Amino acid sequence: MTDHSMDANAPGLEDILPAQDGFSLRVRVLNEQGLHARPAAKIAQEAQKYDCDIRLTSNGATVDAKSILDILTLAAGHGSEIELRAAGPMAREALSQLGALIRNRCR
Numbered sequence: 001m002t003d004h005s006m007d008a009n010a011p012g013l014e015d016i017l018p019a020q021d022g023f024s025l026r027v028r029v030l031n032e033q034g035l036h037a038r039p040a041a042k043i044a045q046e047a048q049k050y051d052c053d054i055r056l057t058s059n060g061a062t063v064d065a066k067s068i069l070d071i072l073t074l075a076a077g078h079g080s081e082i083e084l085r086a087a088g089p090m091a092r093e094a095l096s097q098l099g100a101l102i103r104n105r106c107r
Contacts, residue, residue: 028079028082029076036072043102047065049094053087
């Protein structure tokens with residue numbers, strides 16, 4: 001996968017790190033308008049596929065990644081760094097897929 005529009009510091013799937021309660025991954029929001037309604041819906045829809053707890057953190061606020069409205073409250077704009085945390089049986093797989101979705105501008 002070679003996306004030349006990705007930021008040089010964009011994490012790869014190997015950047016999923018063990019955390020105290022599961023796994024974590026940091027990604028940068030590449031969408032020009034940030035996490036507005038359409039990307040928030042795609043993220044929530046993807047997160048709902050996994051049997052685990054998934055949270056997004058940006059600017060000190062943490063929300064449920066399975067809730068479109070919660071994601072919208074983050075108001076994560078273009079270039080914002082967000083941290084995804086997941087705990088449960090499918091945590092690593094969920095972060096892998098969500099990280100790829102966000103790096104691909106939720107397409």
